[in-house]
Amino acid sequence: MAILTAGRPAIMQTVAARTGCPGDKNIQMADNSFSDGVPSDSTEAAKNTSNAEKLTDQVMQNPQVLAALQERLDSVSHTPSSYIETLPKAVKRRINALKQLQVKCAHIEAKFYEEVHDLERKYAALYQPLFDKRREFITGDVEPTDAESEWHSDDEEEEKLAGDMKSKLVTDEKEEAAAEEPTPRGIPEFWFTIFRNVDMLSELVREYDEPILKHLQDIKVKFSDPGQPMSFVLEFHFEPNDYFTNSVLTKTYKMKSEPDKADPFSFEGPEIVDCDGCTIDWKKGKNVTVKTVRKKQKHRGRGTVRTITKQVPSESFFNFFSPLKASGDGESLDEDSEFTLASDFEIGHFFRERIVPRAVLYFTGEAIEDDDNFEEGEEGEEEVRAAAGHGVARVALSWPEGGSPRAVGR
Known part of the structure; x- marks a missing residue:
């Protein structure tokens, strides 16, 4: 798959770094063969390239590496907007x-x-x-x-039975007291x-x-x-x-x-x-939306202290x-x-x-x-x-x- 092979050493190095799999050292060796510069001997360079590809192929057979790589590829953002951007102008117009x-x-x-x-x-x-x-x-x-006032509840039978039992236990004195209750x-x-x-x-x-x-x-x-x-x-x-x-x-x-x-x-x-609310016409001293606090003030010049009262907002419905x-x-x-x-x-x-x-x-x-x-x-x-x-x-x-x-x- 082209997406798996392009830039393979660099990708594998990233995957190995994230997974910590046993092939980390081999991946690093493969990557170093490309980062140390071009060898003076072309044959040696080709040999190193061949070895790197072999090591990469071996790593690619590691299930841990493949799973980590697939997870990384799956995490690439494929948003609807990015898809829309790839459409032809005629489709965008529609x-x-x-x-x-x-x-x-x-x-x-x-x-x-x-x-x-x-x-x-x-x-x-x-x-x-x-x-x-x-x-x-x-x-x-x-x-x-x-x-x-009539209402039939689900527990009507139970309530009726309880009422009957209660009526048998209530004495005449209690009935009279209940009648007097406001x-x-x-x-x-x-x-x-x-x-x-x-x-x-x-x-x-x-x-x-x-x-x-x-x-x-x-x-x-x-x-x-x-x-x-x-x-x-x-x-x-x-x-x-x-x-x-x-x-x-x-x-x-x-x-x-x-x-x-x-x-x-x-x-x-x-x-x-x-x-929008409304104005509440509070009676004197009954406004629950404010409270009175006392605060001391010191005169800068004379140094005298006075106590003042002020109203501050108070929590209220x-x-x-x-x-x-x-x-x-x-x-x-x-x-x-x-x-x-x-x-x-x-x-x-x-x-x-x-x-x-x-x-x-x-x-x-x-x-x-x-x-x-x-x-x-x-x-x-x-x-x-x-x-x-x-x-x-x-x-x-x-x-x-x-x-x-x-x-x-x-």
Whole structure:
């Protein structure tokens, strides 16, 4: 084979150096016969050449050497791009034409996702009456009827048997005590319990956030109006509390569904590209997003020391409503900022697609068990990515077959 024989001494020396096989010395001898210069006697030179070839042939019969050489040849990069470079100009021209068609496909796909967004908006209006009733049950404004409260679980027979046994053991005194026990209103701490159950959210919550989140009554998703740029708003509804005067805190996520001009082939569906928060009207001394620190200052001239107080940012879930802005002036964000922004996008997407539609299942933990059943690499996997080369962290959304949008990495 030509690829094995060309430059054989040099190749064999490299292979021998890597493998440490018994033929190393012979290979080195063969190589030296070529590196010491041209012998003065032509006959001697021919003899040396013949000996070198014999030694090389002997080494080539060594299985270790052949395996190492084959491994080295196999490791030579044969990328698609290197193959394309070898094609005739006429073929390259046709490939360029295919790329033009692919760009047009990407633009059609973008229109498809815009129509899917319109459809999602339509069905959001159908879901909302059910979500409104959910809020009434949670807050206790409305008590569900017996028919609305009926639910047949898989363990219904076991529960019935346990209930029968319990009823036989309960005394009249205990029944009277239970009758006197106050019944809580609605479902206490419903949304706060979801925050505690979901790792992605619990990591954001600090101890001083918890009393505030216990006042959270509802989370809603609202989509942009028809004809407006794609976006959605998360609304966090709070009952009156001692921390801020807002009844609703909002977070707006801006989206786009169009191929990037610089990289149209990277298009995989709508992307969250930016977000806006809202101003929280904190009551005096109740702002958990800042903390007061004391710092000593020494006067340069007099040498006197004074103590000053200043406010510095504090970690809190409520920083969620003061998000980092995506760079819109062409400047790139640093790596930490890109990660922070991408994480923010993922959380917003998770509220929209998982938490709000399936709140009761995250409250009971059933949805969390379903999420844990997914393994890495399956279609249900969610990833965050930073858009390379654009200086903007983004979350791309795609619609898996038979499902709703999900975040995907690219």
